[in-house]
Each structure stands twice: as structure tokens, then as C-alpha cells.
Amino acid sequence: MCAAGRRWGRRQRALLCAVLLAAWEAAWGQLRYSVPEEMPKGSFVGDVAKDLGLQLPALRDRGARIVSEGRTQYFALHGKTGHLVTAERIDREQLCERVQQCVLRCELIVEGEMQVYRIEVEITDINDNSPSFKESEVEERISETSAPGSRFPLTRAQDPDSGRNSLQSYELSGDEHFSLAVQAGPGGDQRPELVLAKALDREEAAFHELVLRASDGGDPARTGTARIRVTVLDANDNAPVFSQAEYTVRVPEDVPVGSVLVTVTATDVDEGLNGQVKYSLKKEADTALFYLDTESGAITLLRNLDFEEGDFYELEVQAKDGGALFDTAKVEITVTDINDNAPQISVRSALSEILEDANSGTVVALLHVNDRDSGKNGEVRCSLEGDVPFRLEKSFDDYYRVVTASELDRERVSEYNVTVRAADGGSPALQSSAVLALRVLDVNDNAPVFAEERYSARLAENNAAGALVLRVRATDADWGQNARVRYRLSEGRVRGAPLSSYVSVQAETGALYALRSLDYEQVRELQLWVRAEDGGAPALSSNVSVRLQIVDENDNAPQVLYPPAAAAAAGSGGAWSGVELAPRWSEAGALVAKVVAVDADAGQNAWLSYELAKATEPGLFRVGLHSGEVRTARVPLARDAARQSLVVVVKDHGRPALSATATLSVVLAESVAELLAELGSAAEAAAPGEAAGSLTRWLVLAVAAVSCLFVAFLLLLLALRLRRWRRRHLLPPDSGALRGVPVSHFVGIDGVRAFLQSYSHDVSLTADSRKSHLRFSAASCCDTLPARPLPDEPAPLLGEGDVPSALPADPSAPSQAQPNTDWRFSQTQRPGTSGSQNGEEAGAWPNNQFDTEMLQAMILASANEAADANSTLGGGNGTMGLSARYGPQFTLQHVPDYRQNVYIPGSNATLTNAAGKRDAKNAAPAGGNKKKSGKKEKK
Numbered sequence: 001m002c003a004a005g006r007r008w009g010r011r012q013r014a015l016l017c018a019v020l021l022a023a024w025e026a027a028w029g030q031l032r033y034s035v036p037e038e039m040p041k042g043s044f045v046g047d048v049a050k051d052l053g054l055q056l057p058a059l060r061d062r063g064a065r066i067v068s069e070g071r072t073q074y075f076a077l078h079g080k081t082g083h084l085v086t087a088e089r090i091d092r093e094q095l096c097e098r099v100q101q102c103v104l105r106c107e108l109i110v111e112g113e114m115q116v117y118r119i120e121v122e123i124t125d126i127n128d129n130s131p132s133f134k135e136s137e138v139e140e141r142i143s144e145t146s147a148p149g150s151r152f153p154l155t156r157a158q159d160p161d162s163g164r165n166s167l168q169s170y171e172l173s174g175d176e177h178f179s180l181a182v183q184a185g186p187g188g189d190q191r192p193e194l195v196l197a198k199a200l201d202r203e204e205a206a207f208h209e210l211v212l213r214a215s216d217g218g219d220p221a222r223t224g225t226a227r228i229r230v231t232v233l234d235a236n237d238n239a240p241v242f243s244q245a246e247y248t249v250r251v252p253e254d255v256p257v258g259s260v261l262v263t264v265t266a267t268d269v270d271e272g273l274n275g276q277v278k279y280s281l282k283k284e285a286d287t288a289l290f291y292l293d294t295e296s297g298a299i300t301l302l303r304n305l306d307f308e309e310g311d312f313y314e315l316e317v318q319a320k321d322g323g324a325l326f327d328t329a330k331v332e333i334t335v336t337d338i339n340d341n342a343p344q345i346s347v348r349s350a351l352s353e354i355l356e357d358a359n360s361g362t363v364v365a366l367l368h369v370n371d372r373d374s375g376k377n378g379e380v381r382c383s384l385e386g387d388v389p390f391r392l393e394k395s396f397d398d399y400y401r402v403v404t405a406s407e408l409d410r411e412r413v414s415e416y417n418v419t420v421r422a423a424d425g426g427s428p429a430l431q432s433s434a435v436l437a438l439r440v441l442d443v444n445d446n447a448p449v450f451a452e453e454r455y456s457a458r459l460a461e462n463n464a465a466g467a468l469v470l471r472v473r474a475t476d477a478d479w480g481q482n483a484r485v486r487y488r489l490s491e492g493r494v495r496g497a498p499l500s501s502y503v504s505v506q507a508e509t510g511a512l513y514a515l516r517s518l519d520y521e522q523v524r525e526l527q528l529w530v531r532a533e534d535g536g537a538p539a540l541s542s543n544v545s546v547r548l549q550i551v552d553e554n555d556n557a558p559q560v561l562y563p564p565a566a567a568a569a570a571g572s573g574g575a576w577s578g579v580e581l582a583p584r585w586s587e588a589g590a591l592v593a594k595v596v597a598v599d600a601d602a603g604q605n606a607w608l609s610y611e612l613a614k615a616t617e618p619g620l621f622r623v624g625l626h627s628g629e630v631r632t633a634r635v636p637l638a639r640d641a642a643r644q645s646l647v648v649v650v651k652d653h654g655r656p657a658l659s660a661t662a663t664l665s666v667v668l669a670e671s672v673a674e675l676l677a678e679l680g681s682a683a684e685a686a687a688p689g690e691a692a693g694s695l696t697r698w699l700v701l702a703v704a705a706v707s708c709l710f711v712a713f714l715l716l717l718l719a720l721r722l723r724r725w726r727r728r729h730l731l732p733p734d735s736g737a738l739r740g741v742p743v744s745h746f747v748g749i750d751g752v753r754a755f756l757q758s759y760s761h762d763v764s765l766t767a768d769s770r771k772s773h774l775r776f777s778a779a780s781c782c783d784t785l786p787a788r789p790l791p792d793e794p795a796p797l798l799g800e801g802d803v804p805s806a807l808p809a810d811p812s813a814p815s816q817a818q819p820n821t822d823w824r825f826s827q828t829q830r831p832g833t834s835g836s837q838n839g840e841e842a843g844a845w846p847n848n849q850f851d852t853e854m855l856q857a858m859i860l861a862s863a864n865e866a867a868d869a870n871s872t873l874g875g876g877n878g879t880m881g882l883s884a885r886y887g888p889q890f891t892l893q894h895v896p897d898y899r900q901n902v903y904i905p906g907s908n909a910t911l912t913n914a915a916g917k918r919d920a921k922n923a924a925p926a927g928g929n930k931k932k933s934g935k936k937e938k939k
Contacts, residue, residue: 033084034122037092037102042085045075045121048108049082052117056082062112066119067348068104069370075106075121084119092123093160098310100162107368109349114363116348116399127165127218131157133226138212140194141324143233144202151181152194153282153318153328157214157224164217174210178230194228202232231324239325240268240277242317247331253307254338261290264297266319266327273322282316282328290333292317299331307337308372339377339426344370345434348399356410357443364390365402365436369422379425385433388418402436410440411477444482444536448474455530456547457512461520462555469503469548472510474532482536485510490529490543495522503548505530512546520552521600554654556600558608560662563595580666581675582644584636592621595628595662597650605654613661614647621666623648630664642668 033046049056054064059082066077066084076087096102101122108117138155159167170192172180177198183191192212200208208230215223242264249262268275279297281290290313291300299315313333320326350365371378382400384392391405402418416438423431450472457470476483487510492499503526505512512530526548533541580593599606610628615621617640622633630646644666651659669675 031117031119032122033119034124035086035090036124036126037090038126038128039086039090041087041089045084045086046119047082048077048084048117048119052108054082054110056080058112059110062110064108064110066106067109068106074104075119077108084121090123092125092162093129095123097160102162107348109366111349114349114366114401116366116395118397125162125165127161127216127222129160129165130222131159131167131214131216131224133157133212133214133224135226137227137229140228140230141233142196142200142230143323143325144200146196146200148196148199150196152196154192154194154212154228155226155282156189156191157226159214159216159222159224161216161218166216167214168217168221169215171213171215172210173213174228175208175230177208178210180212194230200232206232208232233324238269238274238321240266240319240321240327242266242319242327242329245329247317247329248334249332250334250336251301251305252336252338253305254340255301255305257301257303259301260298261301261333262299262331264292264299264317264319264329264331266297266329268319268321268325270321270323274325276322277319278321280318280320282318289313290315299333305335307335307374308341311335311337337374337377339373339424339428339430341372341377341424342430342432343380343422343424344372345382345420345422345432346370347434347436350402350436351438353439353441354404354408355441355443356408357445358404358408360404360406362404363401364404364418364438365420366395367400367402367420367434369398369400371422371424373424373426376425380422381425382420382422385419385421388416390416390418392420408440410442410479411446413440414479415439442479442482444478444534444538444540446477446482446534447540447542448476448485448532448534449542450474450532450544452544454545454547456549458549458551459514459518460551461518461553463514463517465514465516467514469512469514470546472505472512472530472532472544472546474510474542474544476534478534478536482534484535485532486535488531488533490531492528494526499526499528502526503528512548518550520550520602521556524550526550552602552605554601554605554652554656554658556605557658558597558599558650558652558660560650560660561596561598563593563662563664579675580630580664582632582636582666582668584638584640584668584670586632586636588632588634590632591629592632592666593630593664595623595630595648595650595664597628597660597662599652601652601654605652607653609651609653611649611651612646613649614645616641616644616646620644621646630666636668640668644668 031046031048031051035043035045048054049059059077060079064077064079066073066075068074072088074086074088074090076085077083078085090104092102095104102125104121104123106119106121108119109115110117133155135155140152140154142150142152157167157170159165167190170180170182170190172178172192172194177196177200179195179197181193181195183193185191194210210228210230212226212228213223214225215221243266244264247262247264251259251261255261264279266277266279268277278294279292280294281292289302289305291302292298292315293300297317297319299317311334313335315331315333316328317331318326318328346368348366348368351363354362354364367382369380369382371380380398382392382394384390384402389404389406389408390402393401393403395401400420402420416436418436418438419433420436421431421433423429451474455470455472459467459469472487474485474487476485486507487505488507489500489503489505494502500515502515502518502523503512504515510530510532528546528548529543530546531541531543533539582590582592586592595610597608597610599608608628609625610623611625612621612623612630619633620636620640621630621644623630623646628648628650630648646664646666648662648664649659650662651657667675
């Protein structure tokens with residue numbers, strides 16, 4: 001049982017070995033074919049595609065080819081059929097002269113797969129050569145004293161064929177004195193010898209003719225013949241004798257030509273001619289490599305030895321005396337190897353280009369390394385020179401593969417010259433090298449990189465359309481199409497419009513252009529992104545921020561806010577619509593007005609300066625250079641004209657500077673009445689010079705405005721009457737609200753009476769033939785405006801905001817306190833433009849509704865009286881000669897809020913916003929010009 005198990009185990013191992021051997025041969029692609037020699041070119045050797053299991057399209061597409069060692073290529077691959085065919089006529093005797101089995105090796109290399117398949121082709125011999133003798137006629141000299149049985153070596157025939165086709169037998173014919181004997185040499189070769197069968201007698205026959213025939217074993221057999229002439233000599237007692245039957249010598253293969261390898265010696269005891277010995281080589285094939293001196297027996301080297309061509313030589317030397325007696329000796333020359341052959345590196349297949357993203361382990365080249373030396377001298381070690389991302393792998397036998405060891409980067413190294421170095425194991429070692437040129441192809445693995453992290457540029461406004469702003473530049477480390485960078489703008493919007501309508505970028509150069517003229521006052525800065533994109537697939541891109549700052553230019557003239565443009569235009573044409581009051585008693589440096597202007601530009605282009613360009617009375621007024629405040633330069637004189645026209649020029653600091661003008665109308669007056677009178681006379685003086693159409697237009701506007709106010713007043717009065725009537729019916733008879741109210745509490749305007757409330761501060765307008773002014777009554781609450789005006793005085797006014805219900809219901813109610821003297825409203829106390837001065841008299845701007853409405857009522861009454869008298873009072877713009885602040889439509893919402901910066905013309909005081917006391921206490925007296933009392937005026 002155990003024996004059976006052991007046998008089964010041996011069978012399994014044998015089967016496994018057979019399977020492994022078959023797998024090994026299949027893996028290494030070993031193929032072996034046999035073909036006879038002398039086949040014509042293109043003869044079939046084997047079906048390589050079928051035997052290796054390769055598809056014909058794959059062989060064609062992947063670049064399969066046959067490579068043979070040596071210069072001559074004996075085999076080729078037929079691309080259409082996949083057959084291995086002969087490329088040249090093969091002569092076995094020429095290729096394998098000394099080799100019994102002639103095998104030629106070649107490799108099938110598949111370029112696309114970097115695979116190698118080894119193929120061995122055995123060249124079988126055919127009987128294409130006949131045995132031949134070097135000499136067709138041979139002369140032998142034999143002494144007549146030679147005993148029967150003596151042997152004499154004959155020249156041997158040569159047949160380059162092998163096996164049965166080589167020399168097989170010899171035959172001798174011609175004479176009964178001789179026979180043929182064939183001896184077997186050490187290498188199995190046949191050595192013919194002539195045997196003396198019968199004693200010779202020179203007197204009977206001096207010559208004998210023989211024929212030696214050599215035959216091979218071919219079918220049919222081939223033969224070769226040589227004629228032998230035997231000359232019978234007289235008696236020669238002694239033959240030459242070599243000192244050694246066999247000479248052995250070892251020489252290195254690099255022994256110099258002409259060196260004596262060995263000297264053979266033979267002696268003959270005979271004297272005279274029979275004792276003279278001469279040497280000769282019997283093996284004629286060696287005469288081309290070695291030379292034997294016939295006299296001395298020295299064997300000399302005729303050409304260089306090569307261990308790789310032959311490492312052993314056997315010579316047969318013959319020593320013959322003058323009597324034709326001879327002796328033979330064998331000379332064996334062994335050639336030792338030296339390290340005289342450097343390794344040979346053959347590039348079987350190699351790539352010239354490789355993608356930089358090739359996987360690690362990609363085969364780059366297939367190499368064959370061979371060293372013709374033997375032993376350690378033929379042991380080869382291969383390596384790669386330098387620090388390169390490749391490694392060397394041994395494929396099989398003497399084949400190596402160069403493969404990638406790591407990732408390649410074309411941007412770092414675009415080309416490699418890989419040096420493969422091979423060194424043998426000799427001492428000293430010989431080495432050789434081969435260079436593989438490999439170019440790394442680009443892959444789009446780098447995005448464009450801008451030269452700067454961010455870009456910024458400054459562009460002056462009002463630029464020409466298409467102006468160059470700046471250039472952005474990006475570089476791509478890739479090559480070719482992958483490095484071609486194109487630029488474009490990222491999407492965006494500016495002031496609701498697409499960004500592309502403002503700027504554009506040139507796709508090829510990166511030049512950024514402005515597509516339109518930019519305005520600093522509209523767009524002060526453009527923030528955009530430029531994208532750089534390469535031409536790879538897929539494309540890679542990067543962005544950069546571009547900041548475009550618009551630089552301001554002086555393209556906007558100053559704009560005057562005060563005085564208004566309409567008032568300035570009217571004033572420049574002779575009308576007095578924007579009127580400023582300057583009391584004649586104003587001190588030098590008193591604030592009269594303020595010109596307010598702005599400039600839409602920025603920086604020094606918006607720095608404004610004010611100059612007085614023209615004045616009716618030079619030297620009377622001056623303008624602050626930077627504030628625009630119009631102040632008196634001196635105290636007004638009596639000879640100064642009442643109406644002053646000032647032209648103020650406002651300039652910016654641009655280059656060139658731009659300017660605007662403002663016209664101010666200043667009236668030198670003591671009171672508002674005098675101001676109104678002056679305006680009325682100015683209007684009458686200006687009216688005849690105006691065109692009839694313009695006068696009619698302004699009159700119509702004035703009448704319409706007054707009519708509207710009159711209708712509104714009637715409606716208000718009607719409403720008050722209805723309310724009063726309703727209260728009369730609702731209240732008891734003894735509580736009449738108007739009972740006991742003086743008639744003077746009603747003021748008539750155009751036949752309509754309105755009820756005036758009684759406040760602690762009553763304001764009335766009195767006039768005489770010389771001047772008009774405001775008077776603050778110091779009476780009690782019952783003191784009101786007079787019921788009828790004097791014949792030459794303007795009609796009194798009633799504020800529109802007065803309400804009858806505000807009157808006390810009982811006339812016996814306690815009287816109100818005396819009015820605060822701080823509320824005295826002089827002619828010079830009226831609102832003006834910005835600016836503040838410390839005036840002579842302190843006071844507060846009236847900020848209650850009654851005071852404001854009383855002022856409106858006074859102006860309305862003056863306008864109404866002027867209208868009834870067919871006087872335009874200036875007739876400039878429908879405001880009856882007053883500025884917009886005192887027109888019939890004047891309300892608080894039409895007046896700019898100057899309470900933060902209110903001045904009193906002609907004084908250095910700034911009105912505060914504090915209200916006066918409403919009780920009976922006396923306030924601090926205010927300085928200034930006191931108004932005349934009513935009694936004095938009557939006088």
C-alpha cells in the first residue's frame with residue numbers, strides 16, 4: 001500500500017513537472033522548428049501566429065517583427081499569414097562548420113505589448129557536399145626494406161556534411177602489395193592508412209599506382225578520389241622518432257600574432273640524407289591559423305586567436321627523413337578565455353514618446369544584453385545611470401525591460417536620455433552603454449496662472465470708447481494646445497447694465513478695453529473678474545480680480561443752490577426777485593447773504609472758491625473766499641444806492657478751472673416797509689421797459705394767485721361763520737362768544753371781514769408817506785390792528801391761521817400779560833441764507849404759528865393793495881416784487897430750514913430757537929433801533 005502510494009506520488013510529481021515545463025515554455029514563448037538547409041528564400045518555416053495563439057490583426061496593428069542575432073537576418077514574419085519564412089538561403093556548412101547540431105535563434109517582438117517570444121530553428125543537413133581530398137594526387141615514398149605490415153598514414157578526405165551525409169568509408173584499389181586500413185580517431189573520425197601487404201622490390205617495380213576512394217552515406221551516395229603514387233626507395237634503416245607522442249599547450253586568446261606556441265622535435269639516427277628530418281602538418285585545415293617551421297619544428301601563430309570562435313585545436317605533425325621514413329605526433333592547443341569582449345546591449349524595442357500620466361510600471365524599452373566571454377567574464381550586470389524615474393527589470397535569459405518607476409512630470413523634465421549600462425564580471429571589468437531617448441508628451445494637468453494675484457488700474461473719466469485699460473497675463477506650464485490661454489470676463493452687472501457693455505477683454509492677448517466713456521459721477525469703481533482658460537480637453541481655468549478705478553476730471557462746473565437759478569436769472573435781467581436786505585445801519589463785516597454752491601466732481605476739482613466779480617457799489621461788499629458769505633466791507637453810506645446788484649463767481653480748483661455765477665440783489669433799507677416801497681418803485685421803473693407779452697403774462701399770474709388766495713379766504717371765512725352760527729345755536733344766549741368784542745378786532749380786506757385772534761404778541765403794519773416799518777404793540781390782549789388804515793398807509797393784514805374760537809368767551813376775562821419785548825420784530829429781522837454772526841440785539845426767531853401767519857398776512861395785504869392799485873411792485877416773476885420767501889404762496893414748507901444757521905441782516909446776532917416768555921414778566925431788553933410809537937407817527 002505504501003509502495004503504491006509512493007508510485008502515485010512520483011507520478012503526480014512527474015505530471016506536475018511536465019505541466020510546469022509546458023507552462024514555462026508557453027509563458028516564455030518558446031517555439032522550435034526544423035527546416036532543411038538550402039531552402040529557397042520565402043520558404044515556410046512555421047505558423048507563428050497559430051502556435052502562439054495570436055490574432056493576425058493584433059500582429060499587424062501592434063507592430064510584430066522578427067529579430068535575429070548577427071548582421072544577417074535569415075527569417076522574416078509574413079504579415080498577412082503570420083507565418084515564419086526564410087529571408088535568405090541558408091547553408092548549414094557555412095553557418096555551423098564545427099557544430100554537429102546547427103540551431104539558429106531569433107525573437108518575435110510585439111511592439112505594442114513589449115512582449116518577446118523566442119524561436120529556435122534547427123537547420124538540418126542535406127547531402128549537398130561530396131567527400132574531397134585536398135590533393136587529388138598524393139606521392140608516398142617507401143623503402144624497399146620496409147617489412148610487410150608496415151603502415152603509412154594517408155591524407156584524409158573532408159566532407160562538410162553531417163550525420164550520414166558525411167564521410168563514411170574509404171576504398172583502395174590498384175595493387176596487391178598494398179591494402180587499406182581505417183583507424184577511428186578520438187573524435188570518431190576515420191583515419192585511412194596504407195598497409196604494406198607484400199615486400200617491395202625496387203628492381204622489380206620502382207613505382208606503384210593506387211586509387212583511394214572516399215564515400216559518404218547519402219542517398220544517393222557521393223564519392224571523392226585521390227591518386228596515390230608510391231615510389232620504392234633504397235634501404236633506410238631508421239625512421240625519425242618524436243621526443244613526445246603528444247604535445248599539449250595552453251595559450252591565452254590574446255597571445256600576440258607570431259608567437260611560438262610549441263616546438264616539436266624528432267631525431268633520426270641515420271646519417272647523411274637519411275638522417276635529415278623535416279616537419280610538416282598533416283591536417284591542412286589548421287595551416288591557415290598555425291605555421292610549422294619544417295626545419296626547426298616550431299609552431300607559430302599566424303593570426304589572432306578567439307576563444308569565442310575556437311577554444312581547442314589539434315594538430316598532427318609528421319617528421320620525415322630523406323629516406324621517406326617518418327613519424328607522427330599529436331599537438332593539442334587549448335585556448336583560455338580572457339575578458340576581451342565588452343557586453344553588447346541591443347535595443348529590441350523602445351518607445352520614443354510617453355504620456356506624462358502613464359501608469360507606473362509602463363514598459364518603455366526591451367533590451368537584449370550579451371557577452372561573448374565565458375565564465376565570470378561573461379556574467380553581465382545591468383543598471384540605469386542617474387536619478388531617473390525608471391527601473392530595470394529582468395525579463396528572461398538575457399532580456400531586460402525598462403519600466404517607469406514613478407509618475408512623470410513634463411513640466412519638470414520634458415525629455416529623458418536614459419543610459420543603460422552593462423558591466424561584466426571580468427577583472428578588469430568591461431562595460432558598455434546604450435542611450436534611450438524618450439520624450440514626455442504633455443497632458444493638461446496645469447491650470448493657467450496669472451502673473452499677479454490681483455490687478456488694478458486707474459482710468460481717467462470721459463475716456464474714449466475702446467481705450468486700453470491694462471493687460472492681464474497668464475501662463476500655462478503645459479505645452480502646445482494645452483498651454484494656449486484664452487481670456488474672458490466673468491458675468492456681472494454695473495448699475496443694472498451687463499458688465500460686458502462697459503469693458504471687454506481680448507481673448508488672445510488679455511488686453512482689457514473700456515467700451516464706453518465712463519463718468520466718475522456715475523461709476524467710481526469697477527470690480528470684475530477675468531478668467532483664463534487653456535485649450536485642453538477638459539479645459540482648466542483660473543480667475544483673477546481686476547479693480548478699475550475711475551479718476552475724476554474737472555468736467556462739472558459748480559452748481560449754485562442759493563440763490564436759486566430762477567431768482568438769479570431774474571435778478572440779472574433787472575428784476576428783483578432774489579432780494580437780500582442790508583440795513584443801512586449795518587456794521588462792517590455784517591452778514592448779508594450766503595452763496596451756496598456744490599460741485600459734482602471730487603477732490604480738488606470740487607474745492608470751491610468765491611469771488612465778487614461785479615458790484616453796483618465796489619468796495620461795499622466782500623465775499624468769503626471759501627465760505628461764500630457776503631458781508632459788508634464797510635458801513636453803508638447815505639450816498640450808496642438803495643439797490644445793489646452783486647455778481648459772485650464760484651470757481652473750482654480743477655485744471656482748467658470751471659466756474660458759475662450767482663447774482664444777488666441787495667436792498668439797503670431801514671425797514672420792511674421801505675423795502676416794499678423800494679421794490680414797488682423798482683417794479684414801476686422796470687415795467688415800461690418790458691415787453692407787453694411778458695407783462696401781461698406776469699399780471700395774469702399775479703391776479704390768478706391773488707384770486708386763489710381770495711377764494712380760499714372766503715371759504716375759510718364762510719366756514720368760520722358757519723361754525724359761529726352753530727355755536728350760537730348750541731350755546732345759551734348769555735354765553736355769546738363774541739359779545740363785547742370790539743369792532744377793531746375785525747380787519748377788512750376787500751370788503752370781507754375776518755376775525756383776528758388776540759395774542760400776547762400783536763403785530764401791526766403802519767405806514768406813512770415816508771417809510772413803512774413793523775411795530776410791536778405793547779398793549780394788552782385787546783390791542784389789535786386798527787379797523788381802518790390811514791389813507792396813505794397800506795391795508796392791515798389778517799393771518800390766515802386765525803380762528804374765531806380762539807377768542808375768550810367772556811369779555812370780562814383777565815387780560816393777557818404784556819408782550820415780551822424779545823419778540824419785537826424789526827425791519828432787519830427776517831430769515832436769510834446760512835451763516836451766523838453775533839448781532840447787536842439778541843432775539844429769537846418767532847417759531848409759533850401765529851407769528852409766521854401774521855407775517856404772511858402782512859405780505860398778502862401789501863400784495864393785495866398793490867394789485868388794486870394796478871401796481872406790480874416789481875412784477876418780475878409773479879411774486880409782486882418779493883422773493884420767494886415773501887410771496888403770496890409763502891408757507892413754512894416753502895422756506896428752507898435755516899433755524900440751525902439763521903442770521904439777522906445788518907447785525908452780528910444769530911437768532912436762537914428759543915421762544916419768548918408769554919407771561920407778564922419783562923424780558924431782558926434787546927438793543928437795536930427802536931421803532932417810533934403810533935402817537936409820534938400821527939404827529
